[in-house]
Amino acid sequence: MPLIRQVGITPQELDELVDEERWGQWCLAEPDLAGVGSLQAVRELRGEAEDQALGALLRLAATDGHDEQLAAVAVLHQLGGSVRTIARHFWHLAGGDVEGIVVGAAWEQIRSYDWRSRRRHHASAIHHGTRKAVRATLMPDTSRSLGRRVVLLNPQSWVFAALAEHDETPGMSMSLDAFDSRDQLTIFLNWAAGQGVIDDEEIALLDALMDLDRHNAQIPKWLRGACSMAAVERMASERGICTKSVSRARDKVLAKLREAASTFLEEVA
Template identity: 50%
Template sequence: MSTIRQVGISPQELDRRVEQKRWHQWCIAEPALATVSGLAEARKLRGQAEDQILGALLRLASQHGGDDELAGVAVIHQLENVVTGIARRTSHLTSEDIDGIVVGAMWEQIRMFNIAQKQHFGASIFHATRRAVLAILLPDGVGKRARPLVMLNPQEWFFERASLVWSPQGDDSSETLAKLLRWAMLEGLVDDSDVRLLVRLVEADRANPDIPKWNRGACSVAAVTQLAEEEGVCLRSIRRARDRAIQRLRDAASEYTDLTEVA
């Protein structure tokens, strides 16, 4: 498994290192751990029970808490599915070792964890790790801007309908929307799958010379039909996914640096 390769310790080896004396010390420091016999049993937990164990391990692992790196390794093993999921959904953004990038980002979040947090530990690490990975893979983030106006009309050429009232460096419309997309992804306001869907629709539309330009864009019927055929789903499924993606992007644009107006 890639996670084992990245952290260098298998779950079984970690169990042996932690059993008996160290586990007893952990249980004294974090009584929630006493509800399970060890890490092997903890890895089988799901839901709220798992989240409480994660919270205990995170406090032990954090530099602001127990500063125990073995507890940090335990968190990564506990969240192996999260690591795999983030790696799978961001692998298209780099040719580098995506598993190593994700594990490294998660390790940083674990070691810097705020021990004052009281709940939603798994979700917190997931979102923090995902933001950190995207910040690495999409380094040109968006800073504070002065009243940009972002046009989002899915009936038109999608990446060419963004415009700025204020542009310090003369950014063209496609660069503006690209920055909006990066910012929205970093903030977790849109999902990378949303962006991929819209990009695929536009690319499919542009590749079809039979469609009049005024009808091109993410709402192209021909593009929706093509994607539905490629995915083996009905047209309604693609349309619904597209509409959700566009609405999320509109919502993200409305929050863009809290100074955005959407036309």
């Protein structure tokens, strides 16, 4: 596991601090850790077993839980792949300091984790919360939308000029047939976000999958967007979860969009 420099404690140093006695205390406080022998063993877990152990560490780390800062450090190391993924996404906005910003945002997410309502998919929750916090820091919203989800349009696309001439909902006075497939997708996602069909985390999931697919050097001429299996596998690897978890989350979002498509066509098209 590559070192996250800003944490200040290496995994090996952390293992020494969380000795058998302290680990035993953690296991008594969080029985979900009882079947795991050590922090090193936690780092080797994958899938549902890792998710369960991560939830226990987050309950230990939360300030309104057991308030164990060493457990928070353990979570940061466990989610190192997620930290680096977010840092790569925003590197052009903060340069060499971006990893420190991401680690700081992740630390806040871990210490304030809503462990009472979150019982599963802990890595994904921390990832999306951190990404949203970093975006707010590096790309503060000064528009009239005040943080509401906005789907950006390509200013070179003629849909941008067409929509600028209409104050009404896109498509209410224009036929969707007038737009190409990418512009139609933009209008659909904009409508779905505005109607509350999908939220920021779900849009971020699709964005991340499509971004991973676009940067898939192995298959440069065959892009499948959010449905790319290669993108799913890469996301699962980076976040330390199984591919089925990513696929299920993606399919849930796509199912919402499919269900809303008929309403969209009735109201907009």
